Amino acid sequence: MYEIDANFYSGANAEWQKQHFRFEITSDDKFIFFEKLADGSYKKTYAEVDWYRKSPPMLFRLILKSPHELIDTYPALYRGNRKFYYVFETKFGNMFYRKI
Template sequence: MIETNNVPLLFSSSHPSSGNCFTAIAVAHYKKTYFWKNSGWDLDWIDLLDCFAMYRKICDFQKEIEKEDIYGDYVIDRDKFAGKQADWQYNHYRFTITKDNQILFYITNKERIVKTIKGKAEIKEYYTPSPRLKLIFEEPKFHIIADNPALYREIWSFYYVFYSDKYQNVFFKKGTWHSID
């Protein structure tokens, strides 16, 4: 705790426990503790901690993924490992999961689809908190789709990671393909 003019600062940018959302919270040593002593707000430190806890809960809440969220188009996520390799993969691989539980994996040359590998996409909803994707292909498997992907949730979105013998982890996010040239 740091003291300035006999008013300790509970959180400040120089205090090790400070968060990103508050720069300074002044706490008075009187019978009542006030948020920003001279601001006129009548919040005590318990109310302030409640507000902070509620803010953290909202910000740390991860998107709950439902079956309907999984349907759609996916492209290589160039943000995970940006560079020439990610750009090349972006221009050569993408896939679609349809509402009739088909997966269409596209091998492309930019906007031109060179080959389409069709399969079945089983969405297993009994896994919590997110459904799992099981891929079934009849023809010989392509190295990216040889195994089922892992789904990773972020606060407001999600992405799939496929393991490839050639590229190791290949990241796909939901979105439509656009030329990057």
């Protein structure tokens, strides 16, 4: 599971994003994006993962049936001091995800 890393841009907006968005990549190469709705349930958006590289650093693209304003089909991968993180370009600007 990957969640928003609010340390990049701390504050109310980053905390709100962290509480409302996350994604998972399953063992069978499925991408599931979770959006928390007003009633506390989650809307799930699915995509196929097309791996460019299956060993660290893990590089992929997402194959969606239709575009989604919060899912970047070509997420960027960056290396921090000890961990990697993915950056999605979205309607909110860059969203930074780390594996939890």
